[in-house]
Amino acid sequence: MERIAVVTGASSGIGEAIARRLARDGWRCVLVARREDRLRALADEIGAEIELCDVGDRTAVEALAERVLERHPAIHLLVNNAGMPARGTFLSVDLDLVEEVMRVNYLGSVWCSRGFQPGLEAAARVGGAHIVNLVSVAGTVSFAPAGAYAASKHAQLAYSRSLGAALRDSGIQVHSILPGFVETEGFPQKKVLRSRLLRSFVIEADDVAVTVVKAMEKGKSECVVPWFPYRFVGIAQAIAPGLVARFVGMSAHRGESV
Numbered sequence: 370m371e372r373i374a375v376v377t378g379a380s381s382g383i384g385e386a387i388a389r390r391l392a393r394d395g396w397r398c399v400l401v402a403r404r405e406d407r408l409r410a411l412a413d414e415i416g417a418e419i420e421l422c423d424v425g426d427r428t429a430v431e432a433l434a435e436r437v438l439e440r441h442p443a444i445h446l447l448v449n450n451a452g453m454p455a456r457g458t459f460l461s462v463d464l465d466l467v468e469e470v471m472r473v474n475y476l477g478s479v480w481c482s483r484g485f486q487p488g489l490e491a492a493a494r495v496g497g498a499h500i501v502n503l504v505s506v507a508g509t510v511s512f513a514p515a516g517a518y519a520a521s522k523h524a525q526l527a528y529s530r531s532l533g534a535a536l537r538d539s540g541i542q543v544h545s546i547l548p549g550f551v552e553t554e555g556f557p558q559k560k561v562l563r564s565r566l567l568r569s570f571v572i573e574a575d576d577v578a579v580t581v582v583k584a585m586e587k588g589k590s591e592c593v594v595p596w597f598p599y600r601f602v603g604i605a606q607a608i609a610p611g612l613v614a615r616f617v618g619m620s621a622h623r624g625e626s627v
């Protein structure tokens with residue numbers, strides 16, 4: 370039986386790496402993003418389908434789900450990966466950006482999960498389904514130099530954990546993936562991070578893709594990648610939030626324009 374995966378934000382970075390791994394493992398992928406040329410090139414290479422959609426637009430997501438479910442009534446995997454940065458502190462960040470990053474990073478995941486729910490339930494009835502949410506360590510750490518981004522990821526993590534609890538025993542497993550710094554187009558970490566120490570922890574998009582596949586195979590609900598040092602930073606914020614916010618703020622981005 371063909372397994373169907375919908376991967377949002379598949380036109381670059383982590384989403385592209387996940388789609389490549391899934392295709393290698395025999396999945397039929399539906400690649401979602403806004404840049405048609407990039408999606409088409411990847412789809413031709415890995416034998417996938419493409420769908421253009423702005424996940425920050427609720428009506429567009431509903432139409433996307435309708436189109437895909439007509440072709441594929443059962444969806445075995447939804448990867449909510451589409452996301453964007455929002456650099457700058459809450460003192461200076463453009464307020465339109467604050468709204469946009471919430472729509473794309475948080476609400477986009479909520480809308481996709483609801484839109485594809487009938488397809489995920491159909492797959493759950495005949496063997497099981499997965500929702501993978503690409504959150505971030507910024508979902509557990511208030512990162513002042515990208516405050517609105519961290520807020521969107523805190524919201525996305527709360528949604529992901531709540532959904533996982535709501536779907537317990539439903540046959541649909543929810544996996545929250547929390548990467549640290551990953552070198553991608555939208556997040557050129559080696560260029561923007563000021564601290565040499567933080568730059569030394571930057572990983573590649575494929576490292577995250579490997580974690581996604583393992584999380585599904587092992588039924589893990591939450592994965593921090595890499596585990597060291599980020600797991601400790603999340604714990605430290607829970608114990609001493611002020612101290613951690615100050616340290617991270619000092620060691621973060623070179624400037625708000627990058």
Ligand SMILES: NC(=O)c1ccc[n+]([C@@H]2O[C@H](COP(=O)([O-])OP(=O)(O)OC[C@H]3O[C@@H](n4cnc5c(N)ncnc54)[C@H](OP(=O)(O)O)[C@@H]3O)[C@@H](O)[C@H]2O)c1
Nearest residue numbers: 378380381382383403404423424451452505551553555556
């Ligand atoms: N890189 C990191 O350090 C890092 C760390 C932790 C978590 N993450 C998370 O990982 C995810 C992927 O990021 P990435 O690092 O791979 O960045 P990236 O290379 O910039 O990729 C972002 C992807 O999201 C898509 N996208 C952005 N806005 C969209 C929208 N409104 N509608 C549909 N698609 C949209 C982009 O495609 P189009 O522009 O073609 O639409 C692109 O495919 C994000 O959720 C990010 O927050 C990244």
